[in-house]
Amino acid sequence: MSATQTSERVVVVGAGMAAARLADEVAGRGGRVALIGDEPHAPYNRILLSAVLEGTHDPAALELGLRDDVDLRLGNRVVEIHRAEREIELADRSRMPYDTLVLATGAIPTLPPIRGLVQVDGRLHQKVHAFRSLADCRRLDAAVPDARTAVVVGGGLLGLQVARALSVRGLEVEVVEGGEHLLRSQVDEKAGRIIARDLKRLGATVYTGARAVRLTDAGLVLDNGFTLDTDLVVLTAGGRPSTALARRAGLDVRRGVVVDDQLRTSDERILAIGDCAQHRGRTTGFVPPAWEQAGLAAAHLAGEQVAYAGTRSVARLRATGLDVAVLGDPTTAEGEVVEVTNPVVGSHRRLVVHGGRIVAGTLVGDLSRVGLITQHFDRGTVLGTGEPGRLLMPERTAAPAVLADDAEVCACAGVSAGRIRACASYDDARTTTRATTGCGGCAAVVASLVTEGALA
Numbered sequence: 490m491s492a493t494q495t496s497e498r499v500v501v502v503g504a505g506m507a508a509a510r511l512a513d514e515v516a517g518r519g520g521r522v523a524l525i526g527d528e529p530h531a532p533y534n535r536i537l538l539s540a541v542l543e544g545t546h547d548p549a550a551l552e553l554g555l556r557d558d559v560d561l562r563l564g565n566r567v568v569e570i571h572r573a574e575r576e577i578e579l580a581d582r583s584r585m586p587y588d589t590l591v592l593a594t595g596a597i598p599t600l601p602p603i604r605g606l607v608q609v610d611g612r613l614h615q616k617v618h619a620f621r622s623l624a625d626c627r628r629l630d631a632a633v634p635d636a637r638t639a640v641v642v643g644g645g646l647l648g649l650q651v652a653r654a655l656s657v658r659g660l661e662v663e664v665v666e667g668g669e670h671l672l673r674s675q676v677d678e679k680a681g682r683i684i685a686r687d688l689k690r691l692g693a694t695v696y697t698g699a700r701a702v703r704l705t706d707a708g709l710v711l712d713n714g715f716t717l718d719t720d721l722v723v724l725t726a727g728g729r730p731s732t733a734l735a736r737r738a739g740l741d742v743r744r745g746v747v748v749d750d751q752l753r754t755s756d757e758r759i760l761a762i763g764d765c766a767q768h769r770g771r772t773t774g775f776v777p778p779a780w781e782q783a784g785l786a787a788a789h790l791a792g793e794q795v796a797y798a799g800t801r802s803v804a805r806l807r808a809t810g811l812d813v814a815v816l817g818d819p820t821t822a823e824g825e826v827v828e829v830t831n832p833v834v835g836s837h838r839r840l841v842v843h844g845g846r847i848v849a850g851t852l853v854g855d856l857s858r859v860g861l862i863t864q865h866f867d868r869g870t871v872l873g874t875g876e877p878g879r880l881l882m883p884e885r886t887a888a889p890a891v892l893a894d895d896a897e898v899c900a901c902a903g904v905s906a907g908r909i910r911a912c913a914s915y916d917d918a919r920t921t922t923r924a925t926t927g928c929g930g931c932a933a934v935v936a937s938l939v940t941e942g943a944l945a
């Protein structure tokens with residue numbers, strides 16, 4: 490099947506980060522594509538919501554920008570898939586035909602089991618906020634000026650971003666994490682403790698090993714007996730793939746919508762990408778895999794022979810004053826551990842090395858070598874015995890000078906140093922390669938590579 494070559498209609502459910510990338514790629518190849526999104530906004534960069542909350546970015550700057558020939562329909566929810574007729578049904582009861590349907594429905598925030606979060610009318614208590622969409626962000630933003638204190642429930646990447654943004658806005662922030670340390674899905678206890686220290690230094694209070702159990706007039710009650718008197722409660726305790734539509738349509742759904750290496754669901758006319766998809770038993774929850782899957786799905790629809798083999802994971806925390814990068818899964822990776830911890834300055838760097846190759850890593854407080862370490866991790870470079878240790882020493886030379894052309898610079902959009910060097914300007918790099926348009930963590934490296942390319 491080659492939907493875009495035969496100008497068949499591709500319909501995408503969801504107008505989020507994966508959908509926007511897919512639509513651009515399909516339309517760029519001359520295909521017909523429609524995006525149906527239930528949010529009222531054009532696709533935007535969700536990663537930067539905490540920057541909007543912090544006050545450093547205007548919501549308009551988050552817009553991802555789509556080609557003019559993408560048929561974009563907003564504020565309408567797809568409620569049913571009629572597979573036999575190859576039609577979707579919208580909340581307004583209208584129907585739309587498809588040749589290929591792509592599910593890009595993302596994830597929905599998990600509601601932790603805390604009594605009193607939800608009112609009798611089914612809505613969240615007025616003090617309680619989710620943080621997944623621009624609407625959530627605006628509601629929280631509007632509540633900040635009248636608040637003095639906030640409790641963030643969940644000490645993962647999202648919780649830390651929100652905690653940091655609220656403390657920059659001047660609130661007294663407390664973070665409640667049920668696990669024994671912060672970022673427990675990504676890092677070990679030692680790194681978690683250093684991050685907690687950094688967060689405290691930046692003005693927040695951290696409670697680990699404590700669960701919030703009840704919201705009362707007196708405040709948020711924890712299972713260790715504490716009650717946190719607070720004006721705001723922000724829920725950042727994770728999310729799960731949004732699969733209800735796929736499930737109702739009878740597709741194979743486990744934790745996510747199950748897809749094969751061509752991103753096809755159990756119905757070959759329906760693909761799934763991004764946070765809602767489950768590939769080889771894994772769901773993701775980050776932009777790099779969502780964008781890689783979108784690119785591959787577009788190529789598949791154009792009739793190219795492609796196979797998705799899973800995305801190597803590199804996660805970066807986007808929060809002012811908190812520098813964290815996680816390569817692979819350091820909590821489960823097996824191998825020899827090389828680490829350097831400096832609790833005085835608040836840095837912790839740890840590599841897991843197997844057969845001379847870096848198989849996982851954690852960098853906290855000092856990301857000066859992240860480019861080079863990621864390059865070795867990506868390529869599976871076999872390192873000499875002293876090299877992992879040397880990599881953990883602080884950077885002395887400018888990072889871009891040592892980056893080979895095929896080294897990945899932007900993990901979100903999968904862009905190499907060579908492609909950036911070939912760009913005429915920073916803006917050219919942004920528009921032609923999409924580097925810096927995800928988490929933005931590569932901006933400084935991109936700027937210096939562009940200058941380097943211009944001088945060459």
Ligand SMILES: Cc1cc2nc3c(=O)[nH]c(=O)nc-3n(C[C@H](O)[C@H](O)[C@H](O)COP(=O)(O)OP(=O)(O)OC[C@H]3O[C@@H](n4cnc5c(N)ncnc54)[C@H](O)[C@@H]3O)c2cc1C
Nearest residue numbers: 503505506507527535536566567594595763764774775776
């Ligand atoms: C605050 C925040 C910070 C983040 N920070 C990072 C980060 O630093 N790095 C990183 O890699 N990732 C980060 N993420 C995760 C990243 O945003 C997601 O992995 C990415 O958005 C996934 O893209 P997606 O298109 O699958 O889902 P989404 O971007 O969530 O888009 C899904 C869209 O589909 C819509 N939808 C769902 N069902 C329907 C329906 N039936 N009909 C119509 N529309 C529907 C949803 O409303 C939503 O608009 C962050 C997420 C949040 C919320």
